[in-house]
Amino acid sequence: MNHKLATLIVGAVFISGCRFYLDPGISMKHSENNFIYMPDMVYSQAIKAQEEGGMRYPVKGTIPREKLLYSIPETQDEAAKTLKNPLKKTFANLKRGQEVFNIYCIACHGSYGEGNGGVVPKYPQPPSLQSDKIKGYFAKGEEGRVFHIISKGQNIMPSYATQIEPMDRWKVVMYLQALHRAKNPTAEDIKAYEGN
Ligand code: HEC
Known part of the structure; x- marks a missing residue:
């Protein structure tokens, strides 16, 4: 086996393995064309605005300071x-x-x-x-x-x-x-x- 062929095979294995090897959870859509070098930075762990679990609930039994304690009459x-x-x-x-x-x-x-x-x-x-x-x-x-x-x-x-x-x-x-x-x-x- 000559050197060129060996490099090619190793290279092919490496490239094809990347996707799986780096993060099996990465969706094909994202990983299809790109080699993702640092998946942690691509797939942020930060909670998105309004996401379940991201919103803090007020402590039970408390009332926000600016909240009205009565409803506004219709007329x-x-x-x-x-x-x-x-x-x-x-x-x-x-x-x-x-x-x-x-x-x-x-x-x-x-x-x-x-x-x-x-x-x-x-x-x-x-x-x-x-x-x-x-x-x-x-x-x-x-x-x-x-x-x-x-x-x-x-x-x-x-x-x-x-x-x-x-x-x-x-x-x-x-x-x-x-x-x-x-x-x-x-x-x-x-x-x-x-x-x-
Ligand atoms: C886009 C324009 C606009 C803005 C902004 C606006 N108003 Fe008015 N406001 C009107 C108009 C027009 C009327 C008359 C409504 C009617 O025909 O009864 C009115 C009526 C009122 C009246 C009753 C007057 C009367 O003689 O019956 C009050 C009080 C009033 N506005 C307060 C406010 C306050 C306080 C704000 C700000 C929080 C505000 N308005 C913002 C246009 C506006």
Whole structure:
């Protein structure tokens, strides 16, 4: 047997053996044409997103902090009666409300909620959120109405339930109240800033 023939035979055995030898579990589809040098790097052990076993379940009996413990009533009238803002009026909550408003609401409603957002008039102009109607909601303690509008939508305004967490919705409600105050500061508000 000459050298050339021997090399050929050894080579052929080696190549044909690779597939089986490296990883019998490799599907033919992948290994048909390629010599897989480092199968561990080709076939990652990492769990894919949403894969069974990859998702962590919350500890039994615990409730995520931002989760609502009640369901949102179907009607706005019902929400007006039963839902109250559960959050404290802190600067952090207000700031977050502003952030969420500026992401999701400002485009249509404008920076003070006056209905002059950037997409108007290409999109239908919303009513002003500085209206006596909305101020009246707050005056009557019916902030649940605004929470309901964000959660369920109103006429052509869509629901933001999938984009905005319930607690962030309440923060937006809080921010709307601050916008009213910003547009119509009380004598006290002005005094606080005088001379500063
Ligand atoms: C795509 C544009 C658009 C976006 C974004 C949007 N709205 Fe609206 N919104 C409207 C329109 C249009 C109406 C009027 C709906 C109607 O005819 O009742 C409305 C109505 C409202 C009302 C009721 C006003 C009234 O006088 O009855 C509130 C409160 C409100 N929006 C709050 C929000 C908040 C808070 C956000 C952000 C989370 C938001 N909207 C995002 C378009 C929008």
